[in-house]
Amino acid sequence: MTAFDVLVEVRLRPGIADPEGLTIERALPALGFSGITGVSVGKAFRLSIEAGSADEAARRAEELASRLLANPVIEDSTVTVGVP
């Protein structure tokens, strides 16, 4: 068994309104940032998962993401194994 560092990113599904992202995007010009669009806000979770392989760690992280970390009605998740 090895401890794998895993990153789970959760973001709103396409088509779901993202008032946080929109508010940040609207604030950018006032701060002098121009040409930045498509701002969206999500969550990132860093985990250490004991598993026999990277695939197994990914599978367990995906199960965790779909059962708890993301609400599949409004959110998607992606899992990356082996982040530093």
Place this chain on the structure above:
Amino acid sequence: MTTVGVIVFPGTNCEHDVVEVIEAAGAKAELIWHTRTEVDDCDAVIIPGGFAHGDYLRPGAIARFSPVMTAVGEFAAAGGPVLGICNGFQVLTEAGLLPGALQKNRGLTFLCTAVALRVASTRSVLTRGATRGQVLRIPINHFEGNYTCSSTTLDELRDGDRVVLRYEQNPNGSVDDIAGICNEAGNVVGLMPHPERASHALLGSTDGLVLLEGFLSGATEAR
């Protein structure tokens, strides 16, 4: 006597307001801590407002895994009346007892105000005592009350007469002005407004009583 179980998670904060209304209506209220594993002695269950488990992760996301929620799910499946108010509505959607999800309000504004609601359906255990089209003035108090669901779910809710309350003037961006919905059988209802805060003339409105008293009489009949 009709007994209503009022579920209390760490962070729930509207339970005593709900108990007050239940007792004033002549029923018995019982506070049920979230670690309890059965609700067998209850004729109805209310999940009140607040911040269950601090609303960490998402409102209702952790509460859904509290032991009592398995019992509430079984109680609901057996036809028992279940009402989720505000945070309780969020818990019911996370638990899969009601469809959809509650997103952050449009405009990222925390809303604490009285709103006008129109009764859209009287087939739910909450609205059975009201009249379709009746307008009720009831407070809202939330940051994540923007009801969202897939277009398929929305069609199912509309076709099944499952939208029970709509905002007269949409305050939070909810799809189709939805303030409250019920499950297919009508025995599980969730709404963002707080009827218990519109239950006495001193509170500025008694419009919540037609909902809560209807719910209690439904619980009595279901015994």
